[in-house]
Amino acid sequence: QVQLQESGPGLVKPSETLSLTCTVSSGSIKSYYWSWLRQPPGKGLDWIGYISHTGNTNYNPSLKSRATVSIDPSKNQFSLKLTSVTAADTAVYYCATLKYGGADFEYWGQGTLATVSS
Amino acid sequence: QSALTQPASVSGSPGHSITISCSGTSSDVGAYNYVSWYQQHPGKAPRLMIYDVTKRPSGVSNRFSGSKSGNTASLTISGLQAEDEADYHCISYTTSSTWVFGGGTKLTVL
Numbered sequence: 695q696v697q698l699q700e701s702g703p704g705l706v707k708p709s710e711t712l713s714l715t716c717t718v719s720s721g722s723i724k725s726y727y728w729s730w731l732r733q734p735p736g737k738g739l740d741w742i743g744y745i746s747h748t749g750n751t752n753y754n755p756s757l758k759s760r761a762t763v764s765i766d767p768s769k770n771q772f773s774l775k776l777t778s779v780t781a782a783d784t785a786v787y788y789c790a791t792l793k794y795g796g797a798d799f800e801y802w803g804q805g806t807l808a809t810v811s812s
Numbered sequence: 813q814s815a816l817t818q819p820a821s822v823s824g825s826p827g828h829s830i831t832i833s834c835s836g837t838s839s840d841v842g843a844y845n846y847v848s849w850y851q852q853h854p855g856k857a858p859r860l861m862i863y864d865v866t867k868r869p870s871g872v873s874n875r876f877s878g879s880k881s882g883n884t885a886s887l888t889i890s891g892l893q894a895e896d897e898a899d900y901h902c903i904s905y906t907t908s909s910t911w912v913f914g915g916g917t918k919l920t921v922l
Contacts, residue, residue: 739850739858739913741911797863
């Protein structure tokens with residue numbers, strides 16, 4: 695069973711960059727695509743993007759190139775940077791696994807709330 | 813506005829069955845057998861309940877089942893239990909190699 699844990703600052707100022715890290719334990723970084731999703735308070739889920747252990751990425755076009763996902767296999771970590779944030783980016787951010795050859799998010803972190811406010 | 817349409821709420825009595833629908837288009841739900849369903853209790857992370865339209869991960873009760881007809885997928889929960897009360901989200905892979913989501917359905921067990 696893969697375990698995931700998000701970490702990062704809970705408060706970000708408007709126009710600045712949100713940076714989050716997901717630490718993977720009890721699983722191989724080579725076994726999945728590694729994904730970020732988010733859920734604004736009281737709303738539904740949304741997919742941000744994913745990365746493979748070799749660095750291949752895919753992003754939600756609606757984020758208009760503001761999102762960047764990176765990976766550090768040596769640390770069993772992957773990260774999200776979201777630039778030029780606004781209040782609309784306030785959400786619980788989740789990291790999750792995505793199976794090779796599949797399209798479901800099997801294992802999830804507990805989530806971390808990121809609030810955009812001055 | 814979510815890309816997939818789910819009812820905002822459904823309810824059912826213990827022991828009964830309910831079905832939650834998830835309507836999309838020929839570019840998502842209707843395109844592939846890549847619809848998944850997630851259960852989310854308040855303040856918790858989503859939990860995968862159904863993947864590839866009909867498959868259950870290990871550890872998920874066989875009271876949960878999935879199906880699809882055309883551009884609409886459905887989640888059925890039989891033998892409702894109090895612990896089933898939660899939000900349920902559908903997700904579909906798309907022909908653009910992205911994912912689209914429903915807005916979530918709140919299940920109340922009466």
